[in-house]
Amino acid sequence: MKTPAKILAAVLLSASVGCNHLPGKPGLRPETQRPDQTHDFATLYKTNCSACHGDNGKNGPALPLNNPVYLAWAGHDAIQGIVSNGVPHRLMPAFGPGAGGLLTAEQVEDIVNGMMKNWGKKDVLNGQNVPAYNPGSAGDPTQGQAVFQRNCASCHGADGKGVAGGPPHVTGSIVDPSYLALISSRGLRDIIVAGIPEQKMPDWRGDASGKPMTDREVTDVVAWLVSQRTPHPGTMVTPADKRKNQAAIAPVQSRGGR
Amino acid sequence: MSGLKQKGIAIYRWLDSRLGLAGPVIEAAEHPIPKSSASWWYVFGSAATVILMMQIVTGVLLALVYTPTARDAWNSLNFLNHGLTLGWFLRALHGWGSDFMVAIVLIHMTQVFMFGAYKFPRELTWILGVFLLLMTFGMAFTGQVLRFDQDAYWGIGIGASIMARVPFVGSKLVHLLLGGPIIGATTVSRFFALHVFVIPGILLAFVGLHVWMVLRLGINEWPMPGRLVRRSTYIQEYEAEIHKDGVPFVPDAGWTDAMFAAAIILAIMACAALFGPIGPTGPPDPTIIQTVPKPDVPFLWIYALLALLPPKLETPILLIVPVVVICVMLALPFFAGEGEKHWSRRPIAVLMVLVIAVSLGTLTVVSLNPPWSPEMTAWSADPVQPRFLRGRTPLERQGAIVFQEKQCRNCHALAGLGGKRGPDLASVATRLTEDELVRQVLQGGGNMPAYGSALSPAQTTALVAFLGTLNGNERPARDPSLELTHSNAAQKQQKF
Amino acid sequence: MEHPTTQPSQHSRRTFLFKLALLANGAVGAVLAVPILGYILGPVFKRGRSYEYWIPLGFLHQFPEGETRLAHFHNPDGSPADGQTRTLPCWVRHIKQNQFQVFAINCAHMGCPVHWFPQSKLFMCPCHGGVYYQDGARAAGPPPRGLFEYKYKIVGDRLMIRAGQLPTLATHASIAAPGSSPCQG
Numbered sequence: 001m002k003t004p005a006k007i008l009a010a011v012l013l014s015a016s017v018g019c020n021h022l023p024g025k026p027g028l029r030p031e032t033q034r035p036d037q038t039h040d041f042a043t044l045y046k047t048n049c050s051a052c053h054g055d056n057g058k059n060g061p062a063l064p065l066n067n068p069v070y071l072a073w074a075g076h077d078a079i080q081g082i083v084s085n086g087v088p089h090r091l092m093p094a095f096g097p098g099a100g101g102l103l104t105a106e107q108v109e110d111i112v113n114g115m116m117k118n119w120g121k122k123d124v125l126n127g128q129n130v131p132a133y134n135p136g137s138a139g140d141p142t143q144g145q146a147v148f149q150r151n152c153a154s155c156h157g158a159d160g161k162g163v164a165g166g167p168p169h170v171t172g173s174i175v176d177p178s179y180l181a182l183i184s185s186r187g188l189r190d191i192i193v194a195g196i197p198e199q200k201m202p203d204w205r206g207d208a209s210g211k212p213m214t215d216r217e218v219t220d221v222v223a224w225l226v227s228q229r230t231p232h233p234g235t236m237v238t239p240a241d242k243r244k245n246q247a248a249i250a251p252v253q254s255r256g257g258r
Numbered sequence: 259m260s261g262l263k264q265k266g267i268a269i270y271r272w273l274d275s276r277l278g279l280a281g282p283v284i285e286a287a288e289h290p291i292p293k294s295s296a297s298w299w300y301v302f303g304s305a306a307t308v309i310l311m312m313q314i315v316t317g318v319l320l321a322l323v324y325t326p327t328a329r330d331a332w333n334s335l336n337f338l339n340h341g342l343t344l345g346w347f348l349r350a351l352h353g354w355g356s357d358f359m360v361a362i363v364l365i366h367m368t369q370v371f372m373f374g375a376y377k378f379p380r381e382l383t384w385i386l387g388v389f390l391l392l393m394t395f396g397m398a399f400t401g402q403v404l405r406f407d408q409d410a411y412w413g414i415g416i417g418a419s420i421m422a423r424v425p426f427v428g429s430k431l432v433h434l435l436l437g438g439p440i441i442g443a444t445t446v447s448r449f450f451a452l453h454v455f456v457i458p459g460i461l462l463a464f465v466g467l468h469v470w471m472v473l474r475l476g477i478n479e480w481p482m483p484g485r486l487v488r489r490s491t492y493i494q495e496y497e498a499e500i501h502k503d504g505v506p507f508v509p510d511a512g513w514t515d516a517m518f519a520a521a522i523i524l525a526i527m528a529c530a531a532l533f534g535p536i537g538p539t540g541p542p543d544p545t546i547i548q549t550v551p552k553p554d555v556p557f558l559w560i561y562a563l564l565a566l567l568p569p570k571l572e573t574p575i576l577l578i579v580p581v582v583v584i585c586v587m588l589a590l591p592f593f594a595g596e597g598e599k600h601w602s603r604r605p606i607a608v609l610m611v612l613v614i615a616v617s618l619g620t621l622t623v624v625s626l627n628p629p630w631s632p633e634m635t636a637w638s639a640d641p642v643q644p645r646f647l648r649g650r651t652p653l654e655r656q657g658a659i660v661f662q663e664k665q666c667r668n669c670h671a672l673a674g675l676g677g678k679r680g681p682d683l684a685s686v687a688t689r690l691t692e693d694e695l696v697r698q699v700l701q702g703g704g705n706m707p708a709y710g711s712a713l714s715p716a717q718t719t720a721l722v723a724f725l726g727t728l729n730g731n732e733r734p735a736r737d738p739s740l741e742l743t744h745s746n747a748a749q750k751q752q753k754f
Numbered sequence: 755m756e757h758p759t760t761q762p763s764q765h766s767r768r769t770f771l772f773k774l775a776l777l778a779n780g781a782v783g784a785v786l787a788v789p790i791l792g793y794i795l796g797p798v799f800k801r802g803r804s805y806e807y808w809i810p811l812g813f814l815h816q817f818p819e820g821e822t823r824l825a826h827f828h829n830p831d832g833s834p835a836d837g838q839t840r841t842l843p844c845w846v847r848h849i850k851q852n853q854f855q856v857f858a859i860n861c862a863h864m865g866c867p868v869h870w871f872p873q874s875k876l877f878m879c880p881c882h883g884g885v886y887y888q889d890g891a892r893a894a895g896p897p898p899r900g901l902f903e904y905k906y907k908i909v910g911d912r913l914m915i916r917a918g919q920l921p922t923l924a925t926h927a928s929i930a931a932p933g934s935s936p937c938q939g
Contacts, residue, residue, distance in 0.1 A: 024534030026339045026346050032407075032540040035548045047639045051662045059644040061658035091656070091663045093873055100823050100872065102548065162651070172651020178723075179653040181716035182660070234715030329837025411839065412881070415865035419922045428924030433797040439805035439919040440842070443835035444797070543838040545826055547859065547867040550880040564864060565882035569898045630883040630895075634869055664874045679883060707885050707893035712875040 036104050041114025044107055048095060057119055058198050062092075063190055068121040069203050070194035073130055080112045090184045131193050131204060131215035135185075139223025147217045148224055151207035160228070180225065181233035188222045286473050287512070290504030292496075294480030296511035299373070301518035302366035303472070307465065308519040309359045312526070314458070316352040324404070326450035328443045328542065331406035335538045350530030353405075353537075356398055358526050360556040363394045368611055374599030375478035377487045381591030383471045386464050388587045393461050395556065400453035402554045406446055407538035412551035414441050414449075416564075423573045441544075476500065477507070481599035488596055548634065558625035559618045565630040629678035632668035636676045640667050643675065646684070650727055657724025660717045664709060672728075680706060687729035691737045695722045805831065806918040811846065811856070814911050822847040822870050822888065825856075831918060844904065845870055845877070846913065847888065854913065856904040857890055858921040863897040865922060877901065902926040 038044060045057075054060025063070070071079070084096025084105075095101035096108050103111075149158065157163050160175035173179065192213070195203035205212040213221075274280045323342065325334040338345035367387065370376060376384035399417075403410045414436070421431040437444030479499055505511065536554070540546060553561050567575055601608050633640075642658045650658070661667065669679040676682075690698065696718060702708035713721070726734065792799075807830045817823050825846045832840050845857040845868070857877070859867045866881035876893060877886040884895035891900045902921035907914050919925045 022347075022531040024346070024350055024531050026534055032538075034540065034543070034546060047635055049638065050641050051636075051638045051667065052642075052659050054644075055641050059647070060641055061647055061655040061662075091659045093663065100821055171649075172653060174652050176651075176653045178716040178719040179656055181714070182656045182720055232715070234717070234719040327835035327837070328839045329835050412866050415860060415920065416881070418920055419860075419863070419865040422922035422924035424924075428922070430798040432920065432922055432925055433800070434795070436797070436920060438797050439831060439925075440829055440839070441920060442829070442839045443833050443837075541838060543841075544859065544867070545838075545841055545843045547824070547843060547869055549867060551866055561882075565896060567896065569863075569896050572896065572898065631880050632878045632883065632885070634878065634880055637871075637873075665871050665876070665878075666874075668871075668878065702893075705883075705894045707876060707887065709874060711888075712873070 035102070036107070039107065039110050041110055041118065044103075044111050045114060048103065049111070052091075057115070063187070063194075064196060064198060065115055066119040067194055067197060068119060068124045070190065071116055071120040072122065072125045073194055074133060074190070076112055076116060078133060079115070080108060083108050083111060087184055087186060090187070091182060128205075129212060129214075131213065131218045135189065135219040135222070136215065137219065139219035139221070141220070141224040141227040143217075144220035144222070144224025144227075147213070147221045150209045151213060151217070152221070154208040160225070175225065175228040177228075177230040177233035180229045185222050185226050188225055189218060192218050192221060287508040288506040289473060289476075290500045291477040291507050291511055292479040292499050293503045293505050293510075295477045296505055296514070297480065298514050298518070299369060300477065300511065301515050302362055302369055304515040305519050305522045306359065306362045306366055307469070309355055309362060309522065309526070310461075310465065312523060313352060313355050313359065316348055316355065317454070319348055320352055321454060326404065326447050328406065328441075328446045331404065331446055332538055332541050335405060335407075339535055339538075346535050347530055349535035350533070351526060352401075353535055354526050354529040354533070356401055357555055358522065358529075360394060360398055362522065363391055367391060368615075370478075371607065372601050372611065373478055374481050374487070374604070376591045376594075377597070377599060378489050378492055378591070378595045379475055380471070380478065381595060383468055383475065384591050385588055386468045386471075388584065390461065390464050390468065392584070393457050393464070396457050397453060397461070398554065398556050400449045400457065402557070403449045404446070404453055405537050406542050408540040408542055408546065408549045409537070409551045409553065411441060411542040411544065412549065413553055414445060416551075420576060424577060477511075481601070483598070483600040483603050485599065486597055487599060550631070550634070552625075555622065559621035562621035562625045562628070565628065627678075632665070632679055633677040634668065636667040636671075637662055637665040640672075640676045643673060646672060646728065650724070653720050654724045654727055657720035657722070660713075660721040661724055664712060664717075664721075669706070683725065684728055685730045685732060687726050687734045688732045689735055690725075691735045692722055692726055693737065694735075695725050806916050807831075808907070808914045809917050811844070811906075811913045811915050814908065814913060817846050817848040817854070817913065819848050819850055822872065824870070827915065827917060829918060842917075843867070844915070844917075845901075852908055854906050854908075855890060856906045856913075856915050858902040858904060858926075860902060860921050861897060862892070862899050862901060862923070863895070865920070868901065898923070 046055075049065070050060070052060050052062040053065050054062075057066030058064045065071070082092060084094065084101070085099045086092045086094035086101075093101070095103045095111075097104060148156075148160065152160075155163070155166075155170045156174055157170075161173040162171045164171065191201060193204045195201045195206070204218060207213060270280075320338070323334060323338055323345070325331055335349070338349050340346075370384070370387065403414055418432045418435050418441075421435050422428040424431055433439065435445075436442075437448045476496060479496065540549065552558075564572070598604055642662065647655060647658060666683075667676040669677040671677060671682045671684075673684040674682065686695070698706070699713065699718060699721060700708065700710040729735075809827045809830060811825045811827055816825070822845055824843055826841050826843050829836070829840050829842060843859045845859065847855040847857065849855065857868075861868050861879040861881065861884045863879065863882055863884045866879050868877040868879045868884070868886065870877050875888040877888075877890075879885070879895070879897075882896050884897040885893040886897070886901050887893050889900075890903060892898075904915040904917050906916070
């Protein structure tokens with residue numbers, strides 16, 4: 001009975017040592033990290049940005065971020081400012097600690113650097129005459145309307161209200177008062193210069209006129225669009241409607257009943 | 259070899275002549291039980307005892323390293339997981355052992371109940387068993403707290419909030435539970451004392467009495483329909499059955515108990531080896547608010563109950579129902595101590611077990627994927643699927659951004675992606691007209707808050723424009739009265 | 755030899771002495787129970803108010819007007835062994851000028867941490883689905899009342915709150931939230 005006992009002892013001993021390589025064994029670090037210790041770009045982007053800007057920076061309702069033209073044009077600092085502080089009175093929230101967001105400054109850096117690294121192309125704007133990121137002066141709406149006719153009307157309609165029966169990306173109005181109330185002039189400038197490739201919106205070089213838009217032209221077009229804003233966007237009853245309604249029911253009221 | 263064997267026997271005789279235990283132990287092991295009780299259905303009690311032994315051994319080994327302070331507990335758990343050889347396995351055995359213990363104790367109680375073993379003369383065994391059940395849950399809860407991570411921290415807060423609802427002495431109970439004003443070092447240390455000293459002490463005493471009475475009063479015979487229990491005749495009938503048809507416990511029935519015990523321990527080891535230790539999750543830092551606390555599996559049914567009870571009924575139900583249930587369980591042998599034992603003649607008993615099992619099971623299963631809380635990150639982490647953006651106008655796309663930005667996604671999914679608290683909105687336009695959408699969003703209703711103060715008219719217009727496109731190629735909802743009173747063109751203008 | 759118990763006088767004296775010894779043990783036990791019970795019930799005897807202190811929360815400029823921000827404070831009572839549990843968060847809503855509301859992080863239902871969303875102006879609880887409006891009133895879910903609030907005061911340019919207890923329905927520090935009965939809890 002000696003040998004089987006020895007074999008059993010040997011098996012048990014090696015099992016107890018080899019036990020350390022079982023599937024249940026935890027990894028090297030604590031499983032759950034503190035939320036402010038997450039530095040992985042993919043995780044940070046997915047959790048904070050992908051809902052509006054889309055998976056992998058595209059196909060979302062908000063400005064696509066995987067656009068190298070936009071990334072090179074806006075630059076690291078401007079994007080960091082927007083991520084940290086949001087766009088006031090508009091839909092982009094503030095994520096930085098100073099503005100009440102829940103990300104640390106380091107995590108904001110990780111997001112911006114991650115975008116630049118994964119989606120940016122450093123030389124994409126080399127040798128291009130690209131309009132300035134910020135407008136140099138106030139634009140001229142009248143000039144802007146002319147620019148619009150030349151560059152944009154073929155897709156967006158002469159008055160900006162879209163082309164009926166056209167392909168999906170051109171049927172909608174871009175001068176709807178609610179739409180203009182929700183998008184900032186910063187956002188309009190971004191779309192015009194950087195474009196929205198997946199929606200077939202060209203950048204400043206690909207418009208109908210065939211020539212790249214100048215800085216002046218972009219500023220003027222934005223000024224024209226902004227001039228289409230109304231004081232009470234989205235409200236159904238304007239003061240004029242109110243007066244009309246009052247006039248309509250006044251005879252009924254004077255009769256003293258229904 | 260025979261010299262060694264003779265030495266062994268001599269030592270055994272030396273010990274036994276002083277201790278005198280061999281006689282009683284062998285007599286207990288070989289005590290006669292009814293032949294019908296030598297069955298696999300009777301193994302759960304001894305399995306619970308064996309798991310208890312394992313929990314004590316693993317618990318003592320863990321206590322060699324675990325530090326019961328609020329500052330160090332989490333670190334010591336991670337040290338056990340990552341810094342000690344096979345420390346993770348020990349934690350895993352203890353954690354999975356706890357879940358198995360609760361399950362086996364519940365199965366054992368159900369089996370005893372269904373076999374009528376609480377009836378005369380085993381009433382006190384049952385009563386002690388009810389207390390053992392409560393103490394098992396007490397050990398599970400205090401043990402869960404000692405795994406001091408985020409779930410445990412907020413879990414104690416939930417315990418304190420339930421204590422606070424007791425009238426008059428609520429605040430005193432809260433301070434007693436926490437050992438002070440807040441959850442801190444005093445809380446962890448008193449839960450440690452409860453889990454390691456107080457409850458195990460009482461538990462072992464009660465288990466000892468419980469097993470003593472099982473031995474003394476005999477194992478319950480297999481119930482027969484029509485064979486009633488009567489206080490005046492039962493003991494004689496039982497003795498007669500043992501004399502006629504009795505078998506010694508060891509080895510006739512003991513082998514099933516021993517086999518099952520081995521199988522259960524093997525199962526616990528397998529779970530520990532394959533699934534690893536339970537937690538700890540994040541550090542118990544109250545400033546980390548991005549957390550979704552959940553209790554361990556044995557308490558998920560309470561988690562569901564707390565979410566689903568109506569607010570006004572919650573306090574009375576939480577405070578009165580458990581007391582009533584425990585009193586009924588304790589009083590059971592006194593109002594049902596005689597009569598039929600077989601389940602085919604006890605429809606109420608069978609119905610009760612089924613209803614309770616299905617209720618607790620349903621509550622537990624529903625808690626695994628809870629639909630009552632908003633998903634805190636869905637608004638920024640769950641994208642609008644591209645098919646809901648195809649062919650939409652710029653205003654409708656802005657509406658999709660509003661839909662995300664206002665945290666609608668936290669409660670409402672789009673085609674399954676998003677929160678589950680409210681209805682999935684992928685086809686909302688087939689159910690609600692534009693007017694109804696505007697009203698619902700601004701005024702809320704039921705479990706939905708009012709968003710009127712957080713939405714500007716432009717945002718509402720965009721949001722409703724987007725929601726109005728979500729009809730999944732079905733016909734959109736329309737208000738027939740509008741068509742009767744206005745032309746189509748006017749209908750487009752007049753939205754209120 | 756006569757059995758000791760059949761001698762009445764000696765038996766009754768020994769019995770009496772034994773009963774006296776039991777009485778002595780009973781008396782000593784009762785006296786011993788007092789400090790032991792006092793120790794066990796110690797946290798209960800301290801009055802709730804005496805757990806509270808005025809604690810600084812930060813400078814006024816850290817809380818811009820019209821916003822609700824997360825702030826941290828350290829619990830004054832406690833031991834080094836408390837570790838991270840000593841630092842507690844709370845939500846500070848700056849209404850206007852010197853008007854504030856400081857909400858406890860604990861949901862009024864079961865004490866889980868509520869999460870503020872400035873975009874929808876709602877507090878949401880991850881545990882059982884409680885939701886509150888920006889002024890702390892209950893909006894949806896199982897909570898029986900609005901958020902717990904700390905009393906606050908402004909000393910110079912610092913905001914201070916009166917805190918120190920875990921807020922529950924029995925131990926909430928101060929004013930009932932709007933829309934709920936002060937008799938509740």
